[in-house]
Amino acid sequence: MTETSYFSGFVDALDPVEAEAPAPRLADPGAERLPFDLLDDRRFEVLAYRLKCAEFGTDARPTLMQGVKDRGRDVIVYSSKGKVVQIVQCKRLLTRMTAPAVRQELLKVALHAFLQPDILGEGPVSYELWCPGGLTEPAAEVFSRWPTLWTEASLKSDAEEVIGEYAGFKSVVWADAKDFVTTPFRDVIRPVQRHGVDLAIKVRACPDIYAAFFQTNVVVGLGEAEAAFRKIMAEMTQMTDNDAKHLVDRVASFRSDQRLMMLSAFVLGLSPQLVGRFEPHEFEEFVTHAIQATTGIMKTVTAACTRLAAEAAKDFRESARPTNSAITHFFSQTLTTSMLARMTAMMPAGKKMQPKLAEWAQLPFSERLGWNTREMWDSYQRCLAGYDPKKHRPGSDPEFRFRIAKKALDGATTFEQFEKNLKMAKEKHGPELEKRHDAYMALVPEQILVVTDTLTALDSKALMDRMVETMGVLEVMRKGGSVRNE
Known part of the structure; x- marks a missing residue:
């Protein structure tokens, strides 16, 4: 050729x-x-x-x-x-x-x-x-x-x-x-x-x-995995509730040479001899399913908390009726970023991957609110500049963004004036916003542990009773009630 x-x-x-x-x-x-x-x-x-x-x-x-x-x-x-x-x-x-x-x-x-x-x-x-x-x-x-x-x-x-x-x-x-x-x-x-x-x-x-x-092993050594499991079991045996007892009993029922660690998941019941004979595509599916339980739930929780942040900001706007429109937008972003900082910290090496979010998590609320004032000002200016009434019809995306920016700026024509107006709104509503922020963050988990099992509620009356109890608690919460912790 x-x-x-x-x-x-x-x-x-x-x-x-x-x-x-x-x-x-x-x-x-x-x-x-x-x-x-x-x-x-x-x-x-x-x-x-x-x-x-x-x-x-x-x-x-x-x-x-x-x-x-x-x-x-x-x-x-x-x-x-x-x-x-x-x-x-x-x-x-x-x-x-x-x-x-x-x-x-x-x-x-x-x-x-x-x-x-x-x-x-x-x-x-x-x-x-x-x-x-x-x-x-x-x-x-x-x-x-x-x-x-x-x-x-x-x-x-x-x-x-x-x-x-x-x-x-x-x-x-x-x-x-x-x-x-x-x-x-x-x-x-x-x-x-x-x-x-x-x-x-x-x-x-x-x-x-x-x-x-790369410099680490795909699968944690069996001895290391077993040691980690024994540590968890030792801590759990100090608990007295039935949930902990059930988990301890289930873990102890598996042979010590059939406990594998896969990144964020312990998989019990499979021997290294079996997994070692998986074809590449089989091992790929195995690892994917092992880690998806936790990561999948984290994805769902993140999406739900993003929605709840928007709802919390809307509730503040409707109840407090702030004269400064931008403060609601800043509050919504503050809630979302605080949540993402906490969720990201749960991920493997999350703080290293997102150092700015790790730094954000250390800031007091007063510094979180309005941290991106300049960025938001620039964003509003782009919305104003991107709208042409001769080209964009009412209800179009550019026209809609123009109206949002116009309302948020509230007559401010310079960054200094915009920043001053926002500072006054923060001083007026700061204590209430911080209280709402803390209430929202109380919902956001700090750690997530997912335990799945081939033994289900269909196989155990005790587990079925526990599931019915759990669903009852969730139903009460959906109706706006509260549950007392025993």
């Missing part, structure tokens, strides 16, 4: 010098995502290549592009018969990838296939975009709604930009290529997005690859 061939520049194995070159292993903070952004571009591509080698084994032949080049593919996987079955493009970006950028990456492959029709054959060919930084919502829709959004109208400007930027496409005319790109290519390619959490699970499912790039 010629040097301009789509397949040129690929090797079946890492160059020995590159493979043996020392490279620092990154610390794993223990979060759902691994620090892929701290890898350089080449290390990230090598990671992708090694994962594909582990995934396919001897059933297919992954190849790796030599050096870092932006040609729309970093790893190509061939079947045992030499047919291209998968293309991997690595995008180690610090920000979310946009829809135009996603379309341009796919267009590079499409235009190469237009110039060299035998690249993809009759398909299907999986195209994986590895983007740990994530995608914007419009970009994600390119994948989720494929091929609905892959149209000539949506591609024209992006295609012309790609053709103009890359010398390899200097002979391409969009008018000639568009039919191939929008029909045969669309029918052959199968785009798949791989985000940060997805990739972290894949890496952790391959301990040897994980250990080559």
